[in-house]
Amino acid sequence: MNLIPLSQGLYTIVSDRDYGHLNRWKWTAWSGGNVRYAYRKTSRATGQRNVFMHSVVAERKGLPAGRVDHVDGNGLNNCRSNLRCATQSQNGMNRRQPRTNKSGYKGVSQTTNSNRWRARIGAGGKEKQLGTFDTPREAARAYDHAAVRLHGSFARLNFRRGGKRETVRRLGNHRDFDPCTL
DSSP states (O other), X not given: OEEEEOGGGOEEEEOHHHHHHHTTSOOEEEEEXXXXXXXXXXXXXXXXXXXXXXXXXXXXXXXXSSOEEETTSOTTEEOGGGEXXXXXXXXXXXXXXXXXXXXXXXXXXXXXXXXXXXXXXXETTEEEEEEEESSHHHHHHHHHHHHHHHHGGGOOOSSOTTSHHHHHHHHTTOTTOOGGGO
8 A cells, every 4th residue: 555645735645556657747626516536637649638546447447338336435545456437326325425414314304394314325326215204314324225226246235244344444544544455
């Protein structure tokens, strides 16, 4: 595991195998909604374009061209073990809860007419209502159950079995953390 410095005092984590190749360039942090990514600009005769580090690692890993998903949701964790191919739909399934979420749980919001909590999930291009619950925690459990059933390994859960995602989220920005060993 190696760290490559970015702008804004941030670092990206890469596997030993990719460090020498990636460290040849200057990388910058880019914010895309709730997630930050490492990228660099290239100049070509056809114009300047952005190259994202996870795409470079995916290509070196032998993944087919296309969308790359960060398994743990941390866009600065570019270890080979954290990258997988995903369709746009699968990538969306693994998306974090929006910053505007007030319940603290993905897929959960408070109903407007009462003090109850609604759980809903997107699947097949449509939103599915999962019911209303007395507490946000109950609604979050219903969301997780549906997410596992509908999204499989791409489901981003509120409560993780085995604690792996919780560990990554809690320690992902810590300097001594090595997600490549998870």
